[in-house]
Amino acid sequence: MTVSWTPHRFTGGILALDTANTVVLRNDPEKTFDRFDDPAEIARFAEAASGFRAAELGGRRLEAPEPRTIAPVVLSIREATDRLFRHAIAKGAIAAGHLPDFLMACAGGLSGSSTEIGAPGRPFGDPATPIAFEAALAVSALSLLRDDTVARLRICPNCSWLFIDRSRNSSRLWCDMAVCGNRQKANRYYRRRTAAREITNA
Numbered sequence: 001m002t003v004s005w006t007p008h009r010f011t012g013g014i015l016a017l018d019t020a021n022t023v024v025l026r027n028d029p030e031k032t033f034d035r036f037d038d039p040a041e042i043a044r045f046a047e048a049a050s051g052f053r054a055a056e057l058g059g060r061r062l063e064a065p066e067p068r069t070i071a072p073v074v075l076s077i078r079e080a081t082d083r084l085f086r087h088a089i090a091k092g093a094i095a096a097g098h099l100p101d102f103l104m105a106c107a108g109g110l111s112g113s114s115t116e117i118g119a120p121g122r123p124f125g126d127p128a129t130p131i132a133f134e135a136a137l138a139v140s141a142l143s144l145l146r147d148d149t150v151a152r153l154r155i156c157p158n159c160s161w162l163f164i165d166r167s168r169n170s171s172r173l174w175c176d177m178a179v180c181g182n183r184q185k186a187n188r189y190y191r192r193r194t195a196a197r198e199i200t201n202a
């Protein structure tokens with residue numbers, strides 16, 4: 001079954017976090033699954049991310065013409081990103097020991113790329129041509145290392161996704177209020193009703 005790459009699946013707020021979130025429910029070993037199990041989804045994700053992450057990418061489109069070939073490097077960046085930043089959010093600091101794997105994975109995404117990045121207004125290079133998805137993923141992941149970004153990273157208490165909190169007072173709790181916020185509210189309502197019934201029946 002193909003994945004529908006809806007806006008909800010891009011609530012990470014940064015390409016590298018949206019990619020980390022393609023593994024769903026990392027907090028639940030029974031329910032977790034990987035939306036990139038079919039490598040063809042990497043290309044479809046890249047296509048959708050070109051639109052949802054246009055601001056971050058400076059309008060440069062992502063391309064993944066051979067998703068099967070790049071799958072190992074994409075997954076290695078994704079997993080190293082998740083491990084490093086999930087720990088950093090929980091502990092408030094980056095574990096130095098996570099950096100070698102993370103940097104090696106990012107190097108894998110960038111090696112062989114002949115593109116130029118980081119010019120003013122062109123963070124991911126010239127928007128006239130597309131950029132290889134694995135190279136852009138590495139650039140996005142490396143951008144997370146900035147101090148002011150690390151401080152704004154969060155873990156959704158409902159689905160365990162990583163996201164960046166850009167709210168002015170740093171008070172965003174859910175990856176997506178409309179999905180995880182409401183689900184949690186419904187759970188609380190259900191628990192209250194059940195508790196009330198138990199008291200009545202006692």
Ligand SMILES: [Zn+2]
Pocket residue numbers: 156157158159160161174175176180
């Ligand atoms: Zn969530």
